[in-house]
Amino acid sequence: MIRKVLLVDDEPAVREALAQSLELADLEPVTAGSFTVARDTISAEFDGVIVSDIRMPGKDGFVLLDHAQNVDPELPVIFLTGQGDIPMAVRGMSAGAFDFLEKPCAASDLVAVVEKALRTRALVLENRRLKLKLETGDAAARMIFGESRLAAALRDRVRAVARTTAEVLLTGAPGSGTGKVAEVIHLLSGAAQRPFQKLPGALATPETLRDAFTAGRGGTVFIDEVAELTPPAQHALLDLLEAREGARVVAGTYRDLTEEVEAGRFNADLFYRLDLVRVRIPALKERPEDIPVLFRHYVSQACEQAALPQPEIDPETLSRLMEQDWPGNARAVMNAAMRFAMGLREDDGEAGELGLSERLAQVERSLLIDALRRAGGNATEAARGLKLPRKTFYDKLARHGISAGVYRDS
Incomplete structure (x- = not known):
């Protein structure tokens, strides 16, 4: 989750007070007293947002905004203005600033605007990552691993589902990769160039659902473990689906939603709306021949990320892995591969x-x-x-x- 905030203000006391407000909200402020100092932090890869005073000696906030837009036009810049500087703030908004706050601003107002900008930044960076993946070939072949008949059938099913615009219900045990399959459906769909958003069911509220549909208009919203939606969130999601506006919904669950409906914990109408197209992700114990493929991939990935040499994976190790049931599915294999890459053997x-x-x-x-x-x-x-x-x-x-x-x- 993106939490970085580049805080630019020439007054040390103001910088310190604002930074403290951000830290209390579990954000990560990086402070700078001038444009010159801030410039080195600003890059297209900067995974955060900028909060800057407008009036500063030398190069002011407008110079900083212009520099930020030249580096990355989608990097959010929030202006801080003094009393009576509202016309300057309006000018800043016209020039592309994300928002502005009048000093002295309440900590709650600062955090609220920054959080909104961070969500926007996260969405931009995620969509760039997805676009890069889209440009490198068939997402199903690249992201759904396995040589078994079941893995091949899953890839074919995902390709077929991606060509539709219907809501999709993904079912699979914990750790089976519902999030990855949802991402592949998005990448192979006609909405691939539009936003893809992930929303944990346990954290979803009517407001965050509406925000996701608004921000993801024309794209895909993946709700992870949809059975954990609260009743108000379930009703809000049903209303959004019935309005037929916004984004396509792909929902994931490891629970039996039929049982959840019968128990009164899940809205029946919502279940029938989501269950238009169902994709079942087979557990690893059903396709043990895919375990070596996954293990080799995750070992290679762990070694590359940690700059470690590739260890030799002997047949005995692979045989032992295939004999296990792997109740944690792909996530458990990934953890085992990480330990193997670090030299922490399992025997x-x-x-x-x-x-x-x-x-x-x-x-x-x-x-x-x-x-x-x-x-x-x-x-x-x-x-x-x-x-x-x-x-x-x-x-x-x-x-x-x-x-x-x-x-x-x-």
């Missing part, structure tokens, strides 16, 4: 030669890396996921020699 004999402290250190290192991978290299988000203070998290990274930047999303 009990080797682990037994280590003392308790060494074995616990291996587990801790694995958990830290897994948290960073899930957070796309965002250390603050990873620390939050592990329920650790940021300083403690950074201390542990240093102790294990782990660099968060290695796991940053490309």
Whole structure:
């Protein structure tokens, strides 16, 4: 999740107060006292937004806005204005500023505008990533791994579904890759150049659903674990679907929605709207011949991201992997591959030669890396996921020699 904010103001006291407000909201401010200092941070790859004073000595906020737009026209810039500078703020909005706030501004107002800009930035960067994938060939062949009959059938089914505009219900056990399949459906659809948004069902509200449909107009909204939608969110989603405006919905679930409807936990009308086209993702235990393919891919990926040498994967290791049921599916294979790439072998004999402290250190290192991978290299988000203070998290990274930047999303 994107949390970075480049904060530009020539008054140290103002910078410090604004930075503190952002930090209290779990955002990551980077401060600069002038355009010259801020310039080095601004790039097309900058995964954050800019908050800048308009009036600054030398090169002012308009120069900064012009520079930012030359670097990346879709990089949000929020202006801070003094009292009586509203005409300048309006001029800034006309020139392409994302929004403006009048100083002194309430912390809640600052955070609200910044959060909105961060969501916009995240969507822009995600769509660029998807466009790059789109330009490199058949997304189904590239992103749905496996040589089994079931994997081939899944790819064919996804290609066929992508050609329609109907809502799609993806079913599969936890870790089976519903999010990836939803992304492939989007990439192969006629809406591939439009936005693709992911929304966790447990966090969705009527407001965030409406925002997703508005921002994703003409594109695809993927609702991860749709069974976790609250009743108000279910009704809001049904209203949006019945209005036939906005985005196509692809919903994922590992639960039996028929049972959820019978138990009164899921809206029956919404179920029938979502269940127009169903795609079932087979569990790994149904296609064990695909496990070596997945394992080799994830080992290669982990080594590339961590700049590690590629280890040899012997037939005995692959045989052992194929004998397991893998209840965690592809996600569990990915975790095992990460450990293998780091030299943390799975066999009990080797682990037994280590003392308790060494074995616990291996587990801790694995958990830290897994948290960073899930957070796309965002250390603050990873620390939050592990329920650790940021300083403690950074201390542990240093102790294990782990660099968060290695796991940053490309």
